[in-house]
Amino acid sequence: MKKTTIAVIGVGLIGGSIALSMRRDPNIRVVGYDVRQDCLDKALTLGVIHAGTTDLQTAVREANVIFLASPVEQIFGTLRLLAELDLQEDVIITDVGSTKSNIVSQALAVIPEHVTFIGGHPMAGSHKSGVEAASDRLMENAYYVLTPALGTDEKKLERLTELLALTRAKVVHMDANTHDQVVGAVSHFPHVLASALVNLVAGYDDENAWHARLAAGGFRDITRIASSNPRMWRDVLLQNRDHILKIANDWSNALQDVVALVEKGDPDGIEHFFKTARDFRDGLPERKAGALPPLNDLYIDIPDHPGEIGRITTLLGARQINITNLQIRETREDIYGALRITFQSQEEMEKGEELLRYFDYNVYKRQ
16 A cells, blocks of 8 residues: 655644654654754654655655644745645645634635645644654544635545544534634633733732732632743734634623623622623533643642652652642632642543542542
8 A cells, every 4th residue: 555645844742743643554654844953853763753854845745745733923934835846736735723714815825726725723732842742642532623615625625534533633624714713712812811810910919919929829720821832822813813803802891791790789790790601611521622721730638747748749650640740839719729730631630630539638620
């Protein structure tokens, strides 16, 4: 059987994870492209790709499918470059950008007629970056959205969908504009809110440092996404500008409604506001991968005496359970647990929870 050649443009966390997933099929050959030779050397050493090159034409000449796994702003330039290169007649080009409308429009405007472009967005990520953090399980059970344009060859769409089954993601199809509206509401705009709230509190803290001290608890948890890459989110907001502006206007109106309830001293209205939010949130799928990655955190009550934290980490280490962060919580106003442990994955968290409960620790998860 003739091998399928996959070209991955940008061998980082996402590109590397796609490459590892593709390598599950022995009839697939993965060629990586990156502007940095050291990244390619690392990818080769780790077995992420079969071959690597810093020459784009060499990377895509024999490719049947090309994944554009570079940052959103770089995807536009890469599309223009690909339009001038020699490509296979049946080639499929797809991307992994978190915004879709502008990318799809640009692709359709510049790529040759014999090339099929299908927008893509794997809704998976990690607190780590780089090819060394790549995993063939990164996208497992996460949504992977494909955004075919009108008139896209159904056989090509089916081919790409079948290929992405190797990632073990849940592949869904929707138009690019719908994708940008939905993801704008449940991912992009929450980053704006979290950052705006942090900046507000930072301003208050200039006058009273207790704001930062008391924010060490739940405030830090609910604003965790404010720690995201500023340049990446700059580009995302600019690419999804129209939807972000509409959502921001809707949010402003919703906030003014709450302000009006408080001004009127309307207890029933205020309670209804919190109740409707609680009911919708409680109905969301628990611990399912979505537009925002779930927290793999456990909160543990521990006795306040020397050696207890060491005992816990020793127990976890002895079972080869990987943790990525550990924090002693000074404030616990909204959840039990004096110690927070962040695990590398949901599977690791579940193993850790079972182990710690076996040793009679009180363990809690944020619901």
